[in-house]
Amino acid sequence: MTQNIYQLTLPTPYAVGDVHVYIVKNDIITLIDAGVHTEEAWQAFNEQLKNIGLTPKDIDQVVLTHHHPDHIGLVGRLNHVQNIYGHSLVHKWLTRDEMYLDHYIQFFNDLYTKWGVPDQFQDIERALDYTLAFSTPSALTRYLNEGDQIPGLEGFLTLETPGHAESHLSFYNQDTNVLLAGDFLLKHISSNPLLEPPVNIGEERPKPLLRYRESMKRVLDYSFSTIYPGHGKVFSNHQPLIVDRIAKQEKRAFKVLDYISESPSTPYEICQYLFPKHYQSQFGLTMSETVGQLDYLCSIGELEQLSDGEVVRYTAAHPITSK
Ligand SMILES: [Zn+2]
Known part of the structure; x- marks a missing residue:
């Protein structure tokens, strides 16, 4: 670990396994991400803080990389903390903004109906309750945007890295080239670009895979020395990893195009074709991945959408030459 950065590893109830949070010790003590809200995670958090001579009370501020429950879960248990930083969208999740959550449910219900999804997969409210159960209500005290610095976290700049989540931020230290990456870059698995509603009702839906590709491409020129991720090993040498991830994604997209x-x-239907074994048990994830490929193929002019007023189908834009 770089001098003043300490990794704590907490259990989660998710398939991804453990999540890492980080303590950055400067004049003040910053916690990067806050694990998931379970008793096991809270205990592990306390024990591992103790190993580095701290208790939760010693944490002066919290910085959140994105809004997923395995990253914001325990914030509400750190009631004494004065400063909590993150993307403005994280605030909506921490405060359980009713308008946003209603809009979230409505958005997925409309979208899934349009995409030919049977009713049995449309219990968005239950999925949302499950998500909320693993975090604690709280609130941000300041929103972060691209380029922002954080008092007490000297040397780090905020990078907007959406894709896995619209709210995703990473933190880059210009002096040491360290990246606090959250789930933006993981060594052992590619981060899933997940579908989300637009922040404001009526706006166009974000295209998570396209956002993720842009985020990855924008950091190709950075020479990160050490990348501290939310899951898996600390690593470096991110360029070949990104080139490989993009190549694999494009290959999968062309498999989708062949099918269409x-x-x-x-x-x-495309989701069932791509993930015959997993689409039922991991519906949200596999639909996100599928639609990501469709968004990508539309963006390069290979696909078009046909609507009969009820259901949308995707069709090849150049059926003869595309094969
Ligand atoms: Zn995560």
């Missing part, structure tokens, strides 16, 4: 060239299909 045979017959126009709904996103639900």
